[in-house]
Amino acid sequence: MNLIKYTSIAAIFVSTSLIIAKILTYHFSHSIAILSSLVDSSLDLLTSLINCVAIFYAAKPKDEDHKFGHSAIEDIASFIQAMIIFISGILIIYQASMNIVNHKVITFEKVSMYTMLLSLFMTICLVLLQKYTISKTKSLVISADCLHYKTDVLMNIGIIASLFILKFTHFYAIDSIVAICIAVYIIYSAFELGKSAFNNLMGREISRQEQDEIIAIIQAENRIKGFHDFKTRRSGQMSFIQIHIEMKGDLTLFTAHEICEEIEQKITEKIPNCEIIIHKDPC
Template sequence: MRERNNRQLNMSAGMASVAVASVLVALKLWALAETGALSVAASLADSALDLMISGAGLAAIIYAARPPDEDHHFGHSSAEDLAALGQALFILTSAGVIAFAAVARLLSSNPVRLEAEGRGIVVMGLAIMLTLGLVIWQGHVARRTGNRVVKADRLHYLADLVPNIGAIVALLASSRLGVTQVDSVVALLAAALLVRGAVGIGRGAWDALMDRSAAPEVVSGIEQIVTEWPGVHGHHDLKTRTAGSRLFVHLHIELDGSQSLDEAHAISAGLKRAILEAYPGADVIIHKDPVRD
């Protein structure tokens, strides 16, 4: 039941992301045509990539939700990591394009004049409200499900707030003070934030694809549960890895070899339930060894 609810939450976050990105692209296309502002263009480019990435992310969420089959015994959750890695690469590319355009405009001897700043400000304000609503919902879903695609999606939408606010500042500076350089500075700041976020997303996805063990606090939490569990005299060969939002745990526990198989199974089953309660959705395999071995 919990896994089904998590899948539904992840799906809702993915569909909301695609819907908001579509609206933002349309609004910012109009605003760019009206103002000619590079900060708006940077925000538009980011939203266009958001739309493409969010679509791919939604597809990954749908695919990752498929149950294990004969060819994928551990499920399809690694699709989330592949999508997140693709997101990181797209974000880095867009940051490079934005930074290049901003530097070129700053070094140009003919400053670009911005127009219809008031209309652009209205559009960017609306974009901020839509983005805030999406980020709040994605944050709720990410906390409930731990889905890496939703987390990555939320991160770059959260980063969008800074260039959106910066675009408003740039348009105000142009309309009130006649200063157009602020537009390029804001675009550079947006590019830097995008790079920082993309590196974090990419590193997490790469670690998961390379079967890196779970976070140290997760491993220590599992060890504490095992150590304190009644009937367990010790443990060894604790191995963990993550794939998408799913945690995989392999563990050997040491039990009294003189007890019955039913008693040993009851201890192991209880321990597995305790681990699942602490880490919902985990895939836990426990091997039982006699304590003297």
């Protein structure tokens, strides 16, 4: 958990540094692409802050009022992020469209190029750190954050390309076109993020692949004759699994318990961060 916390703090540091650099750059260049990138970095900071709070809160131990833990806070935080990001994407498209309509001229500034190169370098370093954390912890929160920052790398490359085109062709609309493309990505990401968070809050089943892995583990145990009432749901990083298994009635309670423990261990190896309830039925 400490590695996850340190990685989330690193994301906050990177986003804050880039926001300061892009504010200064926009002051000199008035580039809408830089502005949209500034908005995206601001959203990165907001989401990283929310993720950090959610990670710390979700790590709290279970208590009398929250016997399933506090993992749902991650889904609530994600849904709030999605709404903010969606609105910001709409505003960027509006501003960029107005620039195209009004034929606003943007001049090439070396400081813009230097800022985007710095942004690209710092974001790549952060993604590498996040990948390392994911390999060690399998954290779903960091995985989602890493996906977001990986697409930021692609956006930064796009902005750098637009600045080069602007310098050599004076095709001034390219700045707004790139900004609109970034905004479309932001809106799409917001929709996917919101859908995922909403599904978790509504208690949607875990993925079909994960369900099939659980079923395969149960069917591989020849002392289990069948199963029913198989239910799952996801909340934040946690997966909750309930299942009734059918075993011969002449098995001792100790043997039945031992079988269930073996099943739970195998499921946990396939699906980390899960809570399993197995009910034993005689057949």
